[in-house]
Amino acid sequence: MTSDPPISDSVESTAADIASMETRGAATIAGAAADAIAAQARETADETADPEAFERTMRRAGRRLYDTRPTAVSLPNALRYTLGRMEGDDVDTLRDSVVAATTAFTDRLDRAQRDLGRVGANRLRDGDTVMTHCHSTDALSCVEHAVEQGKDISAIVKETRPRNQGHITAAQLRELGVDVTLIVDSAARRYLDDADHVVVGADSIAADGGVVNKIGTSGLAVNARERGVPIMVAAQTIKLHPDTLTGHTVEIEMRDEAEVIDADAREEIGEITVENPAFDVTPPRYVDAIVTESGQFPPESIVTLMRELFGESADRPWEEPDATTTDTAGPTA
Ligand SMILES: O=C(COP(=O)(O)O)[C@H](O)[C@H](O)COP(=O)(O)O
Numbered sequence: 001m002t003s004d005p006p007i008s009d010s011v012e013s014t015a016a017d018i019a020s021m022e023t024r025g026a027a028t029i030a031g032a033a034a035d036a037i038a039a040q041a042r043e044t045a046d047e048t049a050d051p052e053a054f055e056r057t058m059r060r061a062g063r064r065l066y067d068t069r070p071t072a073v074s075l076p077n078a079l080r081y082t083l084g085r086m087e088g089d090d091v092d093t094l095r096d097s098v099v100a101a102t103t104a105f106t107d108r109l110d111r112a113q114r115d116l117g118r119v120g121a122n123r124l125r126d127g128d129t130v131m132t133h134c135h136s137t138d139a140l141s142c143v144e145h146a147v148e149q150g151k152d153i154s155a156i157v158k159e160t161r162p163r164n165q166g167h168i169t170a171a172q173l174r175e176l177g178v179d180v181t182l183i184v185d186s187a188a189r190r191y192l193d194d195a196d197h198v199v200v201g202a203d204s205i206a207a208d209g210g211v212v213n214k215i216g217t218s219g220l221a222v223n224a225r226e227r228g229v230p231i232m233v234a235a236q237t238i239k240l241h242p243d244t245l246t247g248h249t250v251e252i253e254m255r256d257e258a259e260v261i262d263a264d265a266r267e268e269i270g271e272i273t274v275e276n277p278a279f280d281v282t283p284p285r286y287v288d289a290i291v292t293e294s295g296q297f298p299p300e301s302i303v304t305l306m307r308e309l310f311g312e313s314a315d316r317p318w319e320e321p322d323a324t325t326t327d328t329a330g331p332t333a
Pocket residue numbers: 024025026027028072133134135136137138139165200201202203213214234278
């Protein structure tokens with residue numbers, strides 16, 4: 001018996017880049033995964049004429065990507081869209097179906113971001129100041145469209161420890177011509193008095209409207225509510241987590257302590273525990289609007305859109321057909 005074709009270099013390097021956060025941010029991760037799946041389909045079709053071997057290899061590639069980071073549902077949703085459309089009785093047809101699905105998926109990704117940007121921009125007025133957390137391409141799309149509408153927008157950008165994704169946000173806002181004030185995370189409450197909106201992205205949105213995003217989002221949202229500053233979550237619909245429709249929770253990624261403290265400082269302090277959760281959950285009552293490519297929603301009604309898009313439950317086309325369902329439950333929300 002001959003062995004199945006290997007996982008492609010493209011999938012291996014994409015998976016490594018996602019795990020190391022070289023490729024990061026939910027939408028970017030989804031696009032990279034779709035591109036890697038397309039590369040895998042092309043290479044596998046060159047290496048086997050056996051349709052079953054092709055399908056097994058594609059599922060294996062899907063699992064390799066799936067296992068990288070657990071929180072952003074855009075990754076499994078990208079696999080759902082692309083591998084879920086794999087069909088055909090021969091390898092060429094199977095390959096073409098997957099490649100066509102990946103192209104359609106990445107087109108939708110770009111279009112969705114533009115469309116939600118227009119919706120989010122309508123919430124911003126000329127002269128407004130937004131406060132941001134982390135780096136979200138969906139959130140930035142709202143600011144970009146507001147600027148295109150001729151609005152003068154300023155930004156207070158939280159640096160977002162431990163990885164300082166706020167620096168990326170600051171640089172991209174400057175490219176848009178937005179005035180930027182960079183602050184440390186702990187200064188957020190003080191500067192909320194100068195903000196008209198908090199604008200953040202999402203890695204996953206649960207059926208109850210809970211928003212999973214970079215650690216620190218929930219504290220920011222609670223403070224913003226106390227200060228009367230509206231909180232807008234910019235999230236295209238690939239951020240909707242269909243497993244939460246059936247009671248599953250969203251796993252919160254715990255990352256290496258080396259991101260928080262270097263070895264020398266740790267040694268100097270003595271025996272301590274260091275925790276580094278990458279994300280947290282903002283309860284729906286602290287969110288004013290979830291802005292998607294299908295319009296804006298109060299968080300409590302997002303479940304309707306989720307059912308429309310995913311039905312009552314989500315399939316897992318990266319698993320072998322006879323595999324028992326893997327529970328996605330983990331420490332969460
Ligand atoms: O929390 C993060 C990124 O976390 P990390 O840096 O750990 O990946 C972003 O706010 C969301 O992914 C949304 O981003 P986008 O709007 O670009 O999908």
